[in-house]
Amino acid sequence: MDRTTLLALPAAACFGLAAMTVAPVAQAQTPVWQENFNGNSIDGNTWTYDVGTGCQIGICGWGNSELQYYTSRPENARVENGNLVIEARRENFEGSPFTSARLKTEGRVHFKYGTLEARIKTPEVGNGLWPAYWMLGAIGVWPDRGEIDIMEIGHVDGIAAGMANRRVGGAVHWNYGGGHASHADYTDFPSNLHDDYRIYRMTWDPQFIRVTVDGVQYFEMAISDIEGASLHEFHQPHYLLLNLAVGGTYTGVFDPNAISAPLPGKMLVDWIRLYQDHPDSELQVGGSNAVPAGRFGVYSEQSGLAGALDFGSDADLFVWNNLAPIAAAPFEGGEVMAFRASAGQWFGLGIVTDYRNMSAYAGGALKFHMRTTTQSTFKIGINTSFGDSWVDFTASGPNYGLVRDGNWHQVTIPFSAFYDLDLHAVKQMFMVVADPPAQDVELVIDNVYYQSP
Incomplete structure (x- = not known):
């Protein structure tokens, strides 16, 4: 078909x-x-x-x-x-x-x-x-x-x-x-x-x-x-x-x-x-391998997690386009996603894994820490059996806790804010994408996790 x-x-x-x-x-x-x-x-x-x-x-x-x-x-x-x-x-x-x-x-x-x-x-x-x-x-x-x-x-x-x-x-x-x-x-x-x-x-x-x-x-x-x-x-x-x-x-x-x-x-x-x-x-x-409720670490080294992705084993971070690594201190632990995107080209990345049954997290939220000064629009997404689902971050719209002042802020996006999200079958647990920005953009992201209700 x-x-x-x-x-x-x-x-x-x-x-x-x-x-x-x-x-x-x-x-x-x-x-x-x-x-x-x-x-x-x-x-x-x-x-x-x-x-x-x-x-x-x-x-x-x-x-x-x-x-x-x-x-x-x-x-x-x-x-x-x-x-x-x-x-x-x-x-x-x-x-x-x-x-x-x-x-x-x-x-x-x-x-x-x-x-x-x-x-x-x-x-x-x-x-x-x-x-x-x-x-x-x-x-x-x-x-x-x-x-x-x-x-x-x-x-x-x-x-x-x-x-x-x-x-x-x-x-x-x-x-x-x-x-x-x-x-x-x-x-x-x-x-x-x-x-x-x-x-x-x-x-x-x-x-x-x-x-x-x-x-x-x-x-x-x-x-x-x-x-x-x-x-x-x-x-x-x-x-x-x-x-x-x-x-x-x-x-x-x-x-x-x-x-x-x-x-x-x-x-x-x-x-x-x-x-x-x-x-x-x-x-x-799928019902037999649902991830237990709690906090699930997508890109996090905090303690007390119900589970976490193991990069290099069951997960990979893919840079799709126009993101160059930059030096930055992590919010927690020893790893951080820190990139610069050049003006005039779209940019994006995604954390790819095998199928994850995250149904216990329905009604919960995607949480992460982020710091940036860009006023450009970008999107945060999750890929499931329904395809890609995105939440827009515009300078004048909802930013779910993000302040674009260059300091760390916790971002909390309710899963209900995503359109057509199938938490029974999550394939890319975190994505960032944006149309070509007018100016260079720096994004620093850490401590990404799913929180159940």
């Missing part, structure tokens, strides 16, 4: 018709993780949402020229009669002609290898609906992170062949030689896929990724040649996504008036089950 222009394609990557074969049924096992949607609402400890059109993270139309606006409203995503319901609707919303939903387990459930089954009833896709059940790698940016499309229905070629509701496809995307490579297969099912619930099963091990629908295999990819085919992405944890798109490149429909699929359209997910028996399998469930 995350697509960009095809830059490079190795000879081994191809598109074609998968032979209709019946795959062996997985041996009975006990699931290591399952989602049955038996409650009254979507579980925020398992699922979160992508919201909007993708423009907020620089990929308008979610990289595929899709026509819908994804929301977290119950009109578009809810639990009903033991099913997750994802509903696409024709309605004007925030400038888009359709709404729908896209859910994901990012920062909550990640896994590597295993047999993944889901019982799903897809909508009648007609001309323009695009249901998808897929995965993204938890490390890196696309396509370096990898993508596994377990189920997609509604392809432009299926529409042209009169098989839109019978043709089901799978695909993988990865980085090959610095560009985007893809491999995709499909098959035409004997009957309409939307007539009933179907069991979509993916088996993933160090040798192959294979996918079936009701036992009929429609996708296979050999992934054992890790170095030769640059397939590292498929040997690291991924997380799940479920969505129902409207229009876009997969469907070949870009005009809202040309969407003839019955709307509202509903994708129903009865259950999802993960089985693992390979010795190299991994499963990471």
Whole structure:
């Protein structure tokens, strides 16, 4: 579902018709993780949402020229009669002609290898609906992170062949030689896929990724040649996504008036089950590794912390642009972030870590000490599963305790001041960025930590 222009394609990557074969049924096992949607609402400890059109993270139309606006409203995503319901609707919303939903387990459930089954009833896709059940790698940016499309229905070629509701496809995307490579297969099912619930099963091990629908295999990819085919992405944890798109490149429909699929359209997910028996399998469930409440040191050497990042081990400070180190005394401890930015160029830095479940800090605040004399505007940010979220610091606006007099001041930003912050899945715990300043800027920052309520 995350697509960009095809830059490079190795000879081994191809598109074609998968032979209709019946795959062996997985041996009975006990699931290591399952989602049955038996409650009254979507579980925020398992699922979160992508919201909007993708423009907020620089990929308008979610990289595929899709026509819908994804929301977290119950009109578009809810639990009903033991099913997750994802509903696409024709309605004007925030400038888009359709709404729908896209859910994901990012920062909550990640896994590597295993047999993944889901019982799903897809909508009648007609001309323009695009249901998808897929995965993204938890490390890196696309396509370096990898993508596994377990189920997609509604392809432009299926529409042209009169098989839109019978043709089901799978695909993988990865980085090959610095560009985007893809491999995709499909098959035409004997009957309409939307007539009933179907069991979509993916088996993933160090040798192959294979996918079936009701036992009929429609996708296979050999992934054992890790170095030769640059397939590292498929040997690291991924997380799940479920969505129902409207229009876009997969469907070949870009005009809202040309969407003839019955709307509202509903994708129903009865259950999802993960089985693992390979010795190299991994499963990471976010609720089990939440950081304890208290004070968490992002860049701090104070005592009494509930935990802290270990730079060089599980965290790194990246200077993105136009920041030169300067000599400065720390506020506490022996380390300090002290930089000069030259006039006329944007500047920025970020503290990058692996996923951190900071949900115990909801309702709390980001705290740090800072000294500067600049009157220029800059932003303080946090990156989570929702993307970047920023708080503006302007000379005349809220400065959350900062006084621009060259002395140390504690800054306290309530997490509620950040827009679209997912503390279950924090990836960059502290960022600073600014447009090109008119004059040189000096920033000195220390004692950065998260404070729970």
